[in-house]
Amino acid sequence: MSAEAVAPRADEVAASAPVIFDAIYDPWPTPLAQAAAQAGRTVVNGLDLLVGQAVGQIELMTGRLVDPRLLLAAGRAALSAARQN
Structure with missing residues (x-):
């Protein structure tokens, strides 16, 4: 379901489940994510x-474990930099 299709029903969809997975990461937050958080x-x-x-x-690929917090921080930094360009 597209973001445009969900937006008018965001409150209804958000109330339908204890966990909402919204695969979008930019722009963030979406109307659905906002409704779910609220x-x-x-x-x-x-x-x-x-x-x-x-x-x-x-x-x-490497057999090594990586701290997901490092990748999350890098992802947020990359998104922030992309928004500024």
């Missing part, structure tokens, strides 16, 4: 997904 729901975003995938790939 409803006290757990919100997982696309950057969380991307970091989770990266952690798994790094371990698979």
